[in-house]
Amino acid sequence: RRLLEASGVKLSPDGVAVLLARTEGWVAGVRLATMSLAGHPDPERFVAAFAGSERTVADYLLAEVLERQPPGVRRLLLRTSILERVCGPLADRLTGASGSERTLLQLEDANAFVVSVDPERSWFRYHPLFADLLRLELRRSEPDVVEELHRDAADWLAVHGQPVAAIRHAQAAGDWRHAGRLIADHGLSLSLDGQVATVGALLGAFRAAAQSQPELLLLRAFVELTQHSLETAADYIALAERHAPEVGPDRHSQFTMLLAVARLALARRRGDLEAALREVASLLEPIEADTPTDLALGNDARALALMNIGIVEFWSFRLDDGPRHLEQGLALARLIDRPYIQIACLSHLGLDAARSSIARARQRCADAIAIAEALGWATDPVATVALAMMALADVAQGRFEEGRRWLERAEGSMRQELDPAAALLVHFVRGELLVGEGRLAAALGEFGEAERLQDVLSSTHALTGPARVSIAVTHLRMGDETGARATLTRLTDTEREFGEARTALAALRLAEGDQGAAVEALAPVLDATAPVIRAGTEIQALMLDAVARDQLGDRVRAERGIERALDLAEPDSLVFPFLVIPARDVLERHPRHRSAHATLLADLLAVLGGTPLVARPREPATAPESLSDSELRVLRFLPSNLSAGEIAGQLYVSTSTVKTHMRHIYEKLDVHRRTEAVDRARDLGLLGPSSRSVR
Incomplete structure (x- = not known):
């Protein structure tokens, strides 16, 4: 900055930062830039465009660096300047010589604008200004070799497991067919590695004539599914289907597989169980692969298929098939090292575990979040379900402050337009948190939003019924029996058979003063003939039955029901099920000296009295050695x-x-x-x- 001021150059802090980034602290480069900046009418624009091709810099680098090198070294520097990173074997390929690694090491040791980028000093890059100059000189001295160099680089990089760089060099060579095959082979894998935006940028670099290649259209659909729009994704899938006859015989099997993966992914996000089941069968058949690339792609497709079908089955309340497919998807994802799929499977398995054990659910979701955080995906939509589940667990245990923090993270990662099923969960959890905090009107709004999201899903979501039940129960807590009755009429015949609906009906009958009808409504829940979705439903049923029995004068059966409810709540210290029903009076009169759960009972009465449980500071964690x-x-x-x-x-x-x-x-x-x-x-x-x- 002092040098700039001494030369009379006024540059903004951002401009100074750009200049330092371009020169990477090279003092002579800063001085040369300052010489050019002096008197320039627009210093900010000059800095933004500052490169090694700027005359003062180019003259210096030519005279002081490049022209002082032996011919073989100059050839290496010029021909490898097309690369972002270079190693010895790749340099040998582009120069047709040998010993390039030794030369690169010597150049780095001589501070000749060559820098190693790995601890082993096997990969190198050139100073940005030097690289600019080298590329300019290559185009001037050997313009006819540039495309061939890009083509050779693409071939070498593809063979050595660097598909992104390979695709970029194939595009730079104008070899659109090769670039198209490369991205078709590796696009799905790159997306699963968290490089969806990179895949989108690579697709955008294809010339217009190549944009309608069927395999590229499917990749565009994947990008849209995860980043932009389900409707646009569907349009790309339809386009790919129309252009399917253009796929060559040698690519047809792979195209068919990718098409099924795309359709299944779209069906899952739309909550379309029937469509998902149609697509998944072919993807779960044994993989027939001729090359390692085919095998890798087949494993990716199979793992994705298991994940997607498991999720849509789980949300459609197929609680045998869904978790089984999720476990299979998780095992395969671990085997082939696909953390994205691991996170999604663990998250939904955590939800499934929550039906019986909050502790197990926490373990599953904590594992998912730990993977996401380690890879920088903590705000990616794939983490939403795990974050929401952690919030739900805290709300269930009466830790509302901690639950709010998890929920805020879930809402920050949520993309409602791309994954309405996950968004329905988030709104549902927000509603329960607000109920716990006593903000009932706001809770109605969140439960209502959860119910409205059902309209964009093809199959009935497992939480739609509970959301309607929560609306009815919240109306009752607000003294609105009419609103509760109206809400219960919206339940489908299937939803009415579940324990959650029966507990809501019992709560309404209690509010109406009909204790006998309440007991009758609860009977199928208590004798386990009515299916339940949530772990707390039986607790609520027991407590409502206890309230009804107490009002009917049967205190013995009331106490027995309360004790059974506490038995069920104790293992996970569940609090929330006791908050949504009028149970404070019977709990206060429950004899502690005859209870095996005096500590939990004290917690419940504290929360019911308005004293929240303290959120203890902790990150997702598991035991030092996992418990069985x-x-x-x-x-x-x-x-x-x-x-x-x-x-x-x-x-x-x-x-x-x-x-x-x-x-x-x-x-x-x-x-x-x-x-x-x-x-x-x-x-x-x-x-x-x-x-x-x-x-």
Whole structure:
């Protein structure tokens, strides 16, 4: 800056930053730029366009660097100037010589504007200004070899696993056919590596005549699916289908597979189960591959197919097939190292786990988030479901402040127009958070938005019924029985059969003063003949039944129902199911001395009294050594007053088995006593908070 000021050059801070970036601290380069800037009418524009081809810089680099090199070194520098990065074998290919790596190392040691870019000093780049000058001199001295150099570079890079650079050099050579084959072979893989924007830029660089190649149209559809518009993606898929006869026989099998992948991905995002099932069959057949590239593409397509069909099945409440396909997709994604697919599968498996265990759901989603954060994808839409699930887990346990933080992250990554099923989940979770905070009118708006998103989905979303039920229950909490009745009439016949709808109907009957009708409505939930979607539904049913029994004067059965509800809530320290029903009075009168869940009961009464549970600072974490499913089941009972024998009775195992699991839990959590294990598990998010965390 002092040099610029001494020369009378006024440059903005951004302009100075650009100049320093272009010169990379090269003092002589800064001085040469300053000489040219002096008296220039537009210094900012000059800096923006400043390059090694600028006359003062070019003259200096020619005289002081390039012309001082032996002919063989000059040839190497000029012919490799087309590359962003160069290594010895690639330089040998472009120069037709050998020993290029040694020459590059010597140039770096001599500070001749050559810099290694890896610890092994096997890859190099040229100073930006020097590279500009070299390319200018190459075009001047050997214009006829430039295209051939790009073509040779494309071939070498493709063989050596650098498809993006290979495609760019094929495009620079004007070899559109080769570039098209390369991007068709590698575009899906690049997209799964988080390079969708790069694929879009590469597609945009093709000349107009190549834009209608069927395989390129499918890749454009993938870009649209993940970044822009489902409707435009559908248009590209339709175009690709119309141009399908143009695909050569040697490419037809691959094109057909990619077309099925694109259709399936679109069907999943639209929530179209029938269309997804039509497309998935061919993708799950054994892979027939002639080359490693074919095998890699086939594995990618199969993993994507398992992920997409698993997600659409899960949201369509096919709870046998969906999780099974997600587990298969996760296993294959781990085998072929596809973290994008791992994140999506883990996230939705976390949702499935939440139906029975908040701790297991946290583990699944924490793993998904850890992968996303490690790869810089924490704000990518693929992380939305895991983030929303973490929020849902905190809301379920009454940690509203912490849940809000997770939810804000989920909303920041959400793309409602591209994944309405995930967006429906986010709005639903926001509604539950607002209910927990007592902001009922705002909660109605979020549940309503979740219900409206069903209109853009072809199949019924698993949370649409619960969203309608939540609207009805929230109306009841606001004293609006008419609104609750109107909402329940919108339930489909299928939704009415679920336990969630029956609990809402029971709550309405209680509000109307008809305790007998409430008990009757709840019976199929309590005898397990009515299916349920959420883990807390049976707890709500038990508490509503207890309220009805209490009002009917049957205090014994009421207390028994409350204790059973606490039994179910204790393992995950569930709080939210008790907040949405009129249960405070019966909970306050529940005798603590006869309860095995005095701590949880105190937590519930604190939250019902308006004292939120404190959010403890932690990042997604798992135990130092993962607990088995059996150990997790035992762990959930440790905060209770139950003995090892009583826990064994609850789990239908022997007392010695429970004690063995407890010993393993202590070892894995690095603790010595039961209370320490509970505290450690809560720190790790494997258990909910205790009353000791209450302000």
